Structure formats: structure tokens, C-alpha cells
Amino acid sequence: MTLNIHWRLDPAAEPLRSEPGTEHALPAFIRDRRATSRNRFDYYVQVARAVAQTAFDGLFVRHRSEADESRIIAAIVARETPRLLVVPEFPASVGSAVYAAKQAATFQRATHGRLGWAIAAEENAASREAEADFVPDEDLRQRLDEFLTVARGVHRDRPFTFQGRHFEVLDGGFEAPLNQHRFPKLFLQGEDDGALALSARHADVHLFAPGPVDVLAERIATLNTLTAVEGRQVAAGLIQPLLVREDRDGAENDVQHLPLASGTLVASYDEAADQLAAYAAAGVTELLLEAVPTLEEAYRVGQHLLPRLRARTGAARKAA
Amino acid sequence: MSIDFYWRLPTHGCHNSLHTSGYERGDWSPLKPGNIAPGLGRDGEPDGFTYIDHLTEIAKAAESVGFLGGLIPSFPNTDDPWVIAPLLARETRSFRFMIAFQPGFGNPVHTARMAASLQRATGGRLLFNIITGGGGPAQLWWGDSFAHDDRYGRTSEFLDIFRGVWDSPNVSYDGRFYQLRGGGLPPLLRREEFPEIWFSGSSDAALRTSARHADYYLSWLEPFDQLGDKFARVKERTAALGREQKCAVRVDLVARATEEEAWRDIRIGFENVSEETRQRWRGQPTDSVGASRQAALRPTDARRYDELIVAPNLWGGFNLLRGGPALGIVGSYEQCAARLADLIARGADAFILAGTPHLEEAWRIGEEVLPLLGRQARTLLAAAE
Ligand SMILES: Cc1cc2nc3c(=O)[nH]c(=O)nc-3n(C[C@H](O)[C@H](O)[C@H](O)COP(=O)(O)O)c2cc1C
Numbered sequence: 230m231t232l233n234i235h236w237r238l239d240p241a242a243e244p245l246r247s248e249p250g251t252e253h254a255l256p257a258f259i260r261d262r263r264a265t266s267r268n269r270f271d272y273y274v275q276v277a278r279a280v281a282q283t284a285f286d287g288l289f290v291r292h293r294s295e296a297d298e299s300r301i302i303a304a305i306v307a308r309e310t311p312r313l314l315v316v317p318e319f320p321a322s323v324g325s326a327v328y329a330a331k332q333a334a335t336f337q338r339a340t341h342g343r344l345g346w347a348i349a350a351e352e353n354a355a356s357r358e359a360e361a362d363f364v365p366d367e368d369l370r371q372r373l374d375e376f377l378t379v380a381r382g383v384h385r386d387r388p389f390t391f392q393g394r395h396f397e398v399l400d401g402g403f404e405a406p407l408n409q410h411r412f413p414k415l416f417l418q419g420e421d422d423g424a425l426a427l428s429a430r431h432a433d434v435h436l437f438a439p440g441p442v443d444v445l446a447e448r449i450a451t452l453n454t455l456t457a458v459e460g461r462q463v464a465a466g467l468i469q470p471l472l473v474r475e476d477r478d479g480a481e482n483d484v485q486h487l488p489l490a491s492g493t494l495v496a497s498y499d500e501a502a503d504q505l506a507a508y509a510a511a512g513v514t515e516l517l518l519e520a521v522p523t524l525e526e527a528y529r530v531g532q533h534l535l536p537r538l539r540a541r542t543g544a545a546r547k548a549a
Numbered sequence: 550m551s552i553d554f555y556w557r558l559p560t561h562g563c564h565n566s567l568h569t570s571g572y573e574r575g576d577w578s579p580l581k582p583g584n585i586a587p588g589l590g591r592d593g594e595p596d597g598f599t600y601i602d603h604l605t606e607i608a609k610a611a612e613s614v615g616f617l618g619g620l621i622p623s624f625p626n627t628d629d630p631w632v633i634a635p636l637l638a639r640e641t642r643s644f645r646f647m648i649a650f651q652p653g654f655g656n657p658v659h660t661a662r663m664a665a666s667l668q669r670a671t672g673g674r675l676l677f678n679i680i681t682g683g684g685g686p687a688q689l690w691w692g693d694s695f696a697h698d699d700r701y702g703r704t705s706e707f708l709d710i711f712r713g714v715w716d717s718p719n720v721s722y723d724g725r726f727y728q729l730r731g732g733g734l735p736p737l738l739r740r741e742e743f744p745e746i747w748f749s750g751s752s753d754a755a756l757r758t759s760a761r762h763a764d765y766y767l768s769w770l771e772p773f774d775q776l777g778d779k780f781a782r783v784k785e786r787t788a789a790l791g792r793e794q795k796c797a798v799r800v801d802l803v804a805r806a807t808e809e810e811a812w813r814d815i816r817i818g819f820e821n822v823s824e825e826t827r828q829r830w831r832g833q834p835t836d837s838v839g840a841s842r843q844a845a846l847r848p849t850d851a852r853r854y855d856e857l858i859v860a861p862n863l864w865g866g867f868n869l870l871r872g873g874p875a876l877g878i879v880g881s882y883e884q885c886a887a888r889l890a891d892l893i894a895r896g897a898d899a900f901i902l903a904g905t906p907h908l909e910e911a912w913r914i915g916e917e918v919l920p921l922l923g924r925q926a927r928t929l930l931a932a933a934e
Contacts, residue, residue, distance in 0.1 A: 269670075305636075320659075323655065325654040361728065
């Protein structure tokens with residue numbers, strides 16, 4: 230299996246970069262001709278170009294309620310990069326499933342089918358209520374199930390009719406030319422069996438949180454059993470935060486300056502490549518990597534880790 | 550006083566001319582030699598361009614020739630304005646994106662976040678045409694089962710929250726259609742300018758909602774006196790609430806060097822309309838009051854193009870030639886400018902103009918018609934004689 234490797238952009242990370250009015254001042258004797266039309270999106274575009282140039286397969290854009298919206302960022306960076314899969318993450322509370330699918334159709338048409346969808350993990354009730362979302366905890370999975378059923382349904386079938394608790398459609402479905410691209414590659418996440426069962430019905434990729442290789446292998450086996458029941462195939466993905474340096478000492482030294490996300494892989498380039506290759510051998514075919522600062526680390530990981538990792542997984546593939 | 554002129558981005562493809570019914574621009578008709586975006590390369594393969602590349606050309610033409618921006622319509626088989634706007638954001642410099650949006654389709658807080666992000670990405674070039682749906686089967690196609698006046702109630706609550714989370718970091722709201730507890734946009738997003746709200750709909754519920762929320766009341770063209778009365782009512786009604794609302798007209802033009810040339814293009818287009826097209830436009834079910842005001846013109850029953858001339862330079866058959874409302878303006882450059890001046894005299898503060906094909910006509914109308922507008926209608930008509 231080919232290993233697809235994506236980078237994750239967090240729009241709330243490095244919040245001052247390219248933010249008009251908050252940029253660091255230069256000393257007066259340095260002539261400052263930075264364009265006033267510059268804005269935050271210049272930074273997102275810079276990251277996306279870095280990710281394309283360093284041979285990642287895709288760019289994820291995190292959902293952050295305190296930052297720019299992911300689907301707007303995704304459309305802007307997709308127009309500025311030739312090749313990447315672009316995967317905005319958004320919550321199932323965004324509104325009409327038909328409307329979300331219709332927006333996806335335009336995105337696909339304009340980018341030769343380079344859109345993916347990642348559904349964000351649900352936030353707690355108070356945060357949801359601050360988003361005008363009052364669906365109770367116990368109904369959230371059902372809502373997501375219906376959201377995805379309707380979004381896929383109107384994309385695939387004409388006519389499409391559906392009557393659920395959260396969504397309904399009568400005699401719907403897209404016509405040519407809106408239905409001529411594939412549905413966005415769909416990434417779901419979640420650790421419990423219910424999340425895996427939902428992925429088995431809808432996802433193209435189920436994204437796991439970082440953990441030991443043997444634990445992950447077990448969860449992948451469960452996922453595969455559930456998907457076989459549905460008569461489908463769902464790829465296993467791993468979200469992996471990184472702190473990688475030329476050697477282990479350098480990495481451990483830098484741990485002291487950075488608050489790290491839980492499960493961060495702290496390692497040399499070679500060790501990290503070994504570890505990620507082990508995940509690949511356990512059945513992971515989609516890697517979602519992240520590190521801060523987003524731009525510099527995209528270059529580092531793209532230039533140093535990816536070639537090592539691809540050499541290892543390529544060799545394993547040839548041997549198989 | 551200044552008058553704002555916008556153009557329109559056709560989101561359902563575009564025709565090469567008013568004479569043809571095929572969509573040679575975009576992929577709404579089968580791909581064949583001569584089509585563009587996508588087109589066929591030398592070897593007969595699709596050339597890799599997509600419709601967004603043509604929309605880019607139209608937006609650039611419009612901003613170059615002096616239009617402030619363009620309306621981006623949204624119907625079941627169109628491309629979507631929320632995606633078109635960010636795709637074109639960095640390809641244009643001053644072009645403002647007027648997103649047609651039915652509020653019922655989006656979560657109001659998330660939609661505010663999307664809007665503020667677009668403001669940040671474009672330097673404040675976003676505005677809205679708030680639409681509330683034509684009802685009938687199309688509404689359930691979209692997944693919306695609300696009745697006409699409930700839809701306007703929902704639109705109104707949506708706009709309360711949309712503006713509320715923009716104005717304050719901590720808003721609660723307890724409505725019939727929406728609840729919110731402690732919501733608000735983050736500071737970097739809130740500091741953006743709140744987008745202008747244009748509002749479409751002709752029913753009483755529409756006018757009431759518009760008076761409360763909108764900066765501009767937007768109407769299709771109607772016979773001039775009727776439209777003037779409507780605008781006067783809109784302005785009175787809004788003033789009674791202690792607010793001000795401007796009025797805008799969305800209208801297609803066929804402007805040519807001479808009036809004869811303009812009518813010739815209309816005649817050829819009319820004679821090429823197929824029976825199938827007439828059937829398609831006949832009796833589409835809707836609860837739209839605005840649509841019925843247009844349908845009263847009955848263009849599908851006409852046998853000759855000139856049966857549809859309802860007043861000098863006003864033709865009521867445009868919906869046979871391209872998607873959209875029936876009534877539009879036909880004439881020489883001077884006559885078209887005079888009709889626009891008439892509308893300004895009847896209370897129009899802004900226009901969304903369009904012509905087919907949208908790219909070339911943006912240049913033509915921008916270069917030939919708009920420059921004449923500084924003169925009085927009477928002088929213009931004298932020049933047209
Ligand atoms: C200028 C103008 C533009 C409109 N654009 C759209 C549009 O892009 N998409 C849409 O579904 N309806 C559009 N409409 C229709 C209105 O949203 C609304 O459905 C219709 O006017 C029915 O409301 P009413 O019964 O109050 O007239 C437009 C209406 C006007 C007047």
C-alpha cells in the first residue's frame with residue numbers, strides 16, 4: 230500500500246505571523262517596505278507552498294473556533310498550489326448537509342478533485358452552545374451519521390430522498406456537471422468502538438491518535454472487522470505530532486523550550502523514520518504530521534524525514 | 550450622492566451570445582470544439598481549464614472597467630458563491646464578492662466566522678445578497694422544509710445572531726429558530742468591517758425583514774413606476790424604524806451602438822428559443838412573490854419578440870434567452886444610460902448590471918454606457934435621436 234503523508238496547518242499557531250497590525254516592529258534605521266496589503270492568508274499560502282514543494286501529499290487545515298475558518302483557508306491555498314490534496318476540518322454543526330456537499334462540488338470542480346473533508350471531534354456542551362448548537366451529547370453521533378448520509382446521498386443519487394431526525398431531503402441530488410467529481414476523501418476520527426463503527430459506514434480514512442504500535446495494530450484489526458461487515462474498505466491513518474532533529478540529543482534539548490502535544494514523537498530523523506515505518510508495517514497508510522513552527526518544520530520534516538521514511542516503506546513494499 | 554455599480558458572475562456557465570442556448574463557457578453543455586473553460590486542446594483532450602478560470606476573467610474585466618464587484622447567485626445547479634469568493638480572492642484586487650446566501654443553510658456563528666475570515670483574506674471585499682428561497686420543490690431539494698413566512702422569521706433571527714457575534718464577544722440569544730449561549734467571534738475576526746447586507750424578496754414578510762436588517766433592498770427590474778412606488782414604500786417603512794435603507798436594481802442590458810442593432814440581437818435570440826425552453830419556464834411551482842410579479846409578463850406565450858416590449862427600451866422576454874428574471878433593458882448606449890438615469894430618479898441608489906456574454910459585455914457596458922451616466926436622461930435621449 231502506498232503511504233500518503235500529509236502536513237497539518239493549525240490556523241491558531243504562530244498567531245502573529247503576517248497578522249496586520251501585530252507584526253514585530255523593525256528598528257528605525259532598517260528601511261521597512263512591507264506591503265500594507267499583506268494579510269494572514271499570506272502565511273497560510275506560504276505554508277501550503279512549502280508543503281507542496283517538499284513533496285507532502287496533502288495539507289490538513291484544523292478547525293479552530295478562535296481562528297480563520299478552515300474551508301475558506303482551504304479554498305484560498307488550493308488555488309495557490311498545483312498538486313496538494315487539501316483537507317479542511319470542520320464540525321458537523323456547520324449547517325445543511327446538502328449545502329456542505331454542494332460547496333464541496335464547486336471546490337472539486339475548480340481544483341481537479343483535490344478536496345478532502347475531516348470532521349472535527351465534538352466539543353463539550355458549553356462550547357457547542359456558544360456555536361448555536363444545542364444538539365445533546367447522546368444525539369451527536371446520529372447527527373453526524375445523518376450529515377454524512379445526506380452529503381454522500383445528494384452527491385451520488387438523483388433523485389435522493391431522506392427523512393431523519395436532523396436532516397431531510399425530498400427529491401434532491403446533484404445533476405451534471407456538479408456530480409462529475411468524486412465525493413471529498415473523508416477522514417473521521419475518534420477512539421471508541423462507536424467512532425470506528427461510524428467510520429466503517431462512511432469514512433475513507435479513520436484517523437487514530439498516537440500510541441504504541443501494538444495497540445494501534447489491534448484497533449486497526451477492529452476497524453477492519455467492522456468495515457468488512459459493511460462490505461467496505463477504510464484506510465487507517467495516524468495523527469502524529471513531531472519534534473525531530475538531526476540527532477536525539479538535539480531533539481531532547483529542544484523539548485525544554487516547547488510545550489508539546491501529548492503523544493509527540495521526540496526523535497532523530499532516523500529514529501522517527503523507523504518508528505513511522507513500523508506504523509506503516511502495522512497497517513497505517515495515511516500519516517498526518519504536525520509540528521511548530523508550522524512553516525519551518527514543514528521544510529524540516531519534508532526535507533529530512535520524508536525521504537528517509539519513503540526509502541524505508543518503499544523498500545518494504547518491494548520486498549513484499 | 551454616489552451610485553454603486555456591480556456586475557454579476559454567472560454561476561451556471563455562460564453563453565457565447567444571446568443568440569445561442571448552449572453554454573459554451575463552462576461545462577453545463579457537452580464539451581465540444583469551441584467551448585472554453587473547459588475547452589479542448591490541440592489533440593482533442595480537455596485542456597485542463599475549469600469554469601473558475603473563466604469566472605476569474607469576468608471578475609478581472611469587471612474590476613478593470615470600474616464595477617465595484619459582482620453578485621454571485623446560488624441555485625441548485627450553480628457553482629457555490631462561498632467557494633468562488635475565496636478562489637478568486639487573490640486573483641483580484643478591488644473586486645467585491647456579493648455572496649447570495651439563504652441563511653437557513655448555515656449555522657449563524659460558523660457562517661459569521663467564514664464571513665470574517667473572507668474579510669480578512671480580501672481586505673474587506675465581502676458583502677451579501679440575503680435570499681430566503683423560492684419555496685416549492687426546490688426548497689426541499691436543498692433540505693429545507695420551512696414555510697414561506699417562517700423562512701423569513703428564521704432569516705431575521707439568523708441576522709440578529711450573525712451581527713451579534715460580530716459586535717460582541719459574549720452573546721446569548723433565545724429565539725424561535727436559534728439559541729445561543731455565550732457566543733462571539735474572536736477579537737482578530739471581530740475587528741473586521743461588518744459586511745454590507747443586501748436583501749432580496751418582494752413579499753410583505755421580505756420587506757419587513759429587509760427594513761430591520763438590510764443596507765440595501767434589492768429588486769429585479771419591474772415596470773418603472775411600479776418599481777419607483779416599491780422603492781418609496783421600502784424607504785418609508787425603513788425610516789419609520791429609525792433606520793435608512795438604500796434601494797438597488799438587478800437588471801440585464803442589451804446595449805449596442807444603435808437601437809436597431811440591439812433589437813436585432815433580441816429578435817435573433819428570441820427566434821432561436823426552442824419549444825423545450827418555453828416549456829421549461831412555464832409554470833414552475835414557487836411561493837415566491839417576486840417570481841410571480843415577473844411571471845405576470847407571460848413571455849412563454851409570445852410568438853413575436855415585439856409582443857414583449859412593455860415600454861420604450863423595456864423587453865419582457867429575457868428569461869427565455871438565459872436564466873433569470875424576464876424584464877431587461879434594450880437599446881442604444883445612450884438609451885440604456887437614459888433608462889438607468891430614469892431608475893436613479895425613481896430611487897435606485899445602486900445597480901447590479903449584467904449582459905451576455907458576461908466577459909465582453911462587462912467591458913462594453915463599462916466603456917460605453919457607464920461613462921454617459923453623468924448626463925441627464927433628457928440630454929441622453931436627445932443624443933440618441
Ligand atoms: C435580485 C434578486 C436576486 C436573487 N437571487 C437569488 C439567488 O441567487 N438564489 C435564489 O435561490 N434566489 C434568489 N432570489 C430569489 C429570492 O431569494 C426569493 O426567493 C424570492 O424573491 C422569493 O421571496 P418573496 O416571496 O419574498 O418574493 C433573488 C431575488 C432577487 C430579487
